[in-house]
Amino acid sequence: MANPLIRLFVCDIDGCLAEPYRPFDLDALQALAEAAAHAEEGSAAPRLTLCSGRSYPYVEAMTQTLGLAAPVLFESGGGRFDPAAAQVAWHPDFTDALADTLGAVRDWMAAELVPGTALSLDHAKRTQAGLVGPNPEEVAEATGRVRRFLEKRAPALRAFATEVSVDVLSPRLTKKQGLCWLADHLGVALEEVAYIGDSEGDVEALEAVGLPLAPSNADEAVRHAVREAGGHVAEGRVARGTLAAYRQCVARGTEDTPAAA
Missing domain, CATH: 3.90.1070 (Hypothetical Protein Ta0175; Chain: A, domain 2)
Structure with missing residues (x-):
């Protein structure tokens, strides 16, 4: 049976794109930025976006660094930032x-x-x-x-x-709930979402999506959850692991796409 087509590739930040208090891997981030731009040009590659527990300013800065066009999630989905419209929305369950x-x-x-x-x-x-x-x-x-x-x-x-x-x-404002909110906003099914995460706050989200992923530096419990859910632990740490996972996701989609007659 063919794998579901992945239309949206969602990245955690800490542990997947950067390490707290350490310099960025600029080469890996540049490669991801180029991949994001290619996906927005109408290719079959999944769009890139973010779902991070970090606050709005940091997530906005990473969004700009990667040149992302799709809406991103901050505070684990408590808020959503649309870089194209330069607008912030708060989850309806934040009262x-x-x-x-x-x-x-x-x-x-x-x-x-x-x-x-x-x-x-x-x-x-x-x-x-x-x-x-x-x-x-x-x-x-x-x-x-x-x-x-x-x-x-x-x-x-x-x-x-x-x-x-x-x-x-709140348990109504976790990354899993945030991904549901984002997917609904974009008209994408969760089965069409790939998510890469590395720590305990990512596990529920990883178990909910079509393709769960983790970099090699992820916590052991996360790597176990990813494998149990039929996902993949990428070779490479942090941003290089995420880059490898994205490339594998693209290749997976290419393999599942029927050749033109």
């Missing part, structure tokens, strides 16, 4: 009540977690309450405290962590 609850979580983080550490609030975020820091041990300790706090004070919320961040968000 005033949720904003108030997240504000209370931020206040607690600022008072109880930040003092005496290298941690800081992720001030640019609106649909999440986030902490960032360069020390993985501090982030891991903060993550445990955040999850215990949520169990007692805000059990409807969830926390996702990486080595450099912990984000609190």
Whole structure:
């Protein structure tokens, strides 16, 4: 049976296009930018876009770096930026009540977690309450405290962590929900979406799409989830892994396209 045609290739940023606090791989990003431009010229290659937990300013900058034309997701799909129209939209499930609850979580983080550490609030975020820091041990300790706090004070919320961040968000505003929102906006079925991710916050999204992917540096749990879902772990780390995955996705589509009579 033929694989579903992939029309949209969605990239996480941290771990898939860049590493926090490290220089960009400019050669790999340039190759991805060229691929994105080619896809927008009417070729059969899937369009490139982003779905990142990062805040709007960083995602907009990466969108411009890659020259993307398709709408992108920031804050794990809490917001959507359309680079062609230069417009931002917020997910309909981001409510005033949720904003108030997240504000209370931020206040607690600022008072109880930040003092005496290298941690800081992720001030640019609106649909999440986030902490960032360069020390993985501090982030891991903060993550445990955040999850215990949520169990007692805000059990409807969830926390996702990486080595450099912990984000609190609604289960209705995860990357999976964001991809559903984006796919519906673009008129694309989830079966026609490829997604590449590397950390725990990506797993649900990877399990929901037609082609789940991961770079070689992805967490072991992510690589396992990708393989279990029938996807592929690319050769190459970070942006080079994503570039290899995109090229494989293009080749896969070419193989499945019937030759002209």
